[in-house]
Amino acid sequence: MTDDSQRRPIIIDTDPGQDDAVAILLALASPELEVLGITAVAGNVPLPLTEKNARKVCELAGRPDMPVYAGASRPLMRPLVTAEYVHGKTGLDGPELPEPTMPLQDKHAVDFIVETLLEREAGTVTLCPLGPLTNIALALIRAPEIATRIREIVLMGGGFFEGGNTTPAAEFNIYVDPHAAQTVLDAGIPLTMIPLDCTHKALTTAKRLAAIRAIGTPVAEAVAALLGFFERFDETKYGTDGGPLHDPCVIAYLLKPELFSGRHVNVVVETGSELTMGMTVVDWWRVTDRSVNATVIRDVNAEGFFDLVTERLATL
Ligand code: RIB
Ligand code: CA
DSSP: OOOTTTSEEEEEEEOOOHHHHHHHHHHHTOTTEEEEEEEEOSSSSOHHHHHHHHHHHHHHTTOTTSOEEEOOSSOSSSOOOOOHHHHOSSSSOSSOOOOOOSOOOSSOHHHHHHHHHHHSOTTOEEEEEOSOSHHHHHHHHHOGGGGGGEEEEEEEOOOSTTOOSSSSSOOHHHHHOHHHHHHHHTTOOOEEEEOHHHHTTSBOOHHHHHHHHTTOSHHHHHHHHHHHHHHHHHHHHHTOSSOBOOTHHHHHHHHOGGGEEEEEEOEEEOOSOSTTTTOEEEOTTOOSOOOOOEEEEEEEOHHHHHHHHHHHHTTO
16 A cells, blocks of 8 residues: 555646546546545536536545535636537536535635645645646646646647647647646646647557456446447547547556656647647657757557556456
């Protein structure tokens, strides 16, 4: 058993979302991690649903004690764009999950992020954004002094050689709030970006989904139903066996970084042109003199990743 002194404290910022849900379950199933709280942001579906969905997932994991906070209801500058066409109208279509009974915290998510970073020992807390970066950017704008207190930001977002999934150029999380993404990239915080180039190699194939279903627990059955719904859009779009399991890659990276590989490069977000709005311009071949501001992950050992996810889900 991992004692508290060795557990890595994290805050998950999320817009559940079926893949967010699996990421939250993976984190709650992993004793190496201490989830200090879950902050919800508008993204896949509007904030009233993302915060409720986060509470539904905590209760599914048997963790009604986990504090869930509501954050930004829209991006910094742009109107909210949602993705019911992928996630369904509830954002967690697939299984029938009961309405949550655990309360939503009164405190705003941004206040929780700032206060936690100021109270906790500097350099110990990792932020794990799984949706648009609005809450993280607002926290940095409100309290710039937290930037040097963050151990690392490990986020799912962006794409480069793989292009975009929301426009030809932009991935959803960055597209929804490109200004927030650039604010976070400008903050000088150790940052690892897990883009579509990586997550599109982590497909929920029929074999992998069957292995999760075979666990046979209520959590596993719910996850199989979540992913069975979630994958259909991308299977049709890409003609693949299964869809990309985006957000759990963030948590898996914390647990087994050896499953992933990438390089330290410069990333800039398009915030001017509507044609390429939200594009993450990744200088992978270092053709500019722009300074390194991110570790960008390009590859994942997909078998190892799904073995980890399946093994941990079986413990819930
Ligand atoms: O583009 C994939 C990302 O957008 C994932 O985080 C998914 O949950 C959606 O938020
Ligand atoms: Ca997400």
